[in-house]
């Protein structure tokens with residue numbers, strides 16, 4: 001099942017890239033495995049999917065440690081992206097575990113990441129989360145604050161920033177929000193644009209996404225338990 005879903009999503013990504021006159025390798029698929037068991041991640045790895053997104057540091061740590069014991073010798077090492085909010089008390093674990101942290105969303109977190117990266121001697125790639133719809137309850141840097149925040153990250157904290165990510169407002173047409181994120185990334189010469197989920201990844205690709213984050217369309221409905229809520 002998971003292998004078929006991955007093949008189907010990859011085909012849709014290729015079609016969307018082609019329709020937008022983009023090269024076939026212009027868009028990467030991040031398989032969002034939050035709430036899913038190790039067995040699902042293993043099935044995806046066996047089907048050739050090696051990039052995964054997780055929302056919670058502790059859940060990802062337990063899951064991918066278990067996976068490494070089962071699969072380390074035979075399958076490629078997964079590339080792990082953090083796509084959920086990061087609390088400052090979990091920053092060291094996150095720096096050890098993740099290859100990419102997509103949710104840099106506030107000055108305090110930039111400072112904590114800088115300290116942890118120096119202390120641990122490992123530097124995950126960092127994307128800034130943008131509150132693209134200026135929603136009060138949502139995390140992220142306001143578009144108008146991005147230039148200042150980039151300056152803080154780079155000049156004060158010596159952090160390299162690789163891209164932007166967003167989650168557009170729930171009920172609205174996402175296309176203009178995706179277009180705005182791409183415009184911001186271009187303005188600031190940031191190569192990675194992480195946008196688009198199961199329901200709207202083709203729209204995101206049309207607007208310039210370089211990475212789409214797909215969960216339910218690959219793995220089915222999420223399995224919430226007392227442990228991963």
Ligand SMILES: *Cc1c(COP(=O)(O)O)cnc(C)c1O
Nearest residue numbers: 032083197198213214215216217
């Ligand atoms: C859960 C999640 C996704 C995947 O959403 P689906 O609709 O299941 O594809 C993508 N991005 C973020 C930030 C998420 O939290």
